[in-house]
Amino acid sequence: MVILRKLPKRTQGRKRIEIKKLENLNNKQVTFSKRRSGIFKKAAELSVLCGAEVGVIVFSTAGKVFCYGHPNVETVLECYRSGVAPSAVSDDTAGDQNPNRVPMAVFNKEYMEAIKELEEQKRRVVEVKEAVRMKKMVMGVVGGCGERFWWEDESVDLDVLDVQEVEHYLMSLEDVRKKVAARLHEVRILNGTLAPGALPPVPAVHRLCHMPMMTNGFGAQGGQFGGGYHGFGV
Incomplete structure (x- = not known):
């Protein structure tokens, strides 16, 4: 007879967040990026659905x-x-009178592409989080360098990192990989399994460390429509 046991929840689930000013700089930047994108999305939906x-x-x-x-x-x-x-x-008449007016059909197409x-x-982002998990496993095996990075803070949500933050993370991850390789080299020398004059191994470059930036999207920076950074490649 098989008895099924209910597994305990690994996360706290969704809960109401108290609305107050954030003091932590990293949390403030992440929240700003997330809420700004949400506001722009709601504004786009209002204009598409209601023609507003x-x-x-x-x-910032x-x-x-x-x-x-x-x-x-x-x-x-x-x-x-x-x-x-x-x-x-109508949209067609307005488009003839105002050459700067974006036709609704074009706008709807850009909106769906952004979605x-x-x-x-x-x-x-799921792949990036998996890379974080693998990095923590490696650091745990080697013994770590005694450092703690901002993305390891449990209060930071990796799902809302923007392009600049992800790029910074990837550079830091590559730096950690080099430190791990150097640490392994030292341990092998101390254990006598490696000659003192041997060169340290060159860490392999992870495929996530070279990500071309994508500029497609419906956000704008500096007043230019479609000029915001809303993507990253793997």
Whole structure:
């Protein structure tokens, strides 16, 4: 007779987060990137589903500006400043009168491509998390270098890392691999299994350490539509 036992939960699951100012710099950067993308996504859905003209401008604590707008940020700001509501004409007519206006069909296509790219990013993040797990296993076998990195903090969610943070992680991971190889070389010399004059082994370069940046997406930085970095390759 087979008795099935219910396995305990490995995670705490989803829980309500208290809304208060974050003091930890790493947590603040991760949260800003995640919430900014969420705001832009909701604005895009509002413009696609309801045909609304939307403009969103976000300033980071470092002074960088991130913009999203439909048909574009400048048009929405001009309507707000002048107090003149956008003309209630069809998309085709409006496109003939305003050459800067993005046709709704084109916008919908770009939006769906951005959604597909987001799903691809999630799949790649899983591979990055697996690389983190393997790195921790290697460090545990060798004995470690006594260092702790920011991505090892349990409060940091790897699912919301942006391109710059992932690139920084990959460079740090390669540095760790070199330290592990050097440590193995020292241990072999101390154990007498390797000649003192032998050269240390050259660590193999992981395939994740050379990732081309992708610039496709519907976010914008500095007021340019479609100019934000929203992807990374493996």
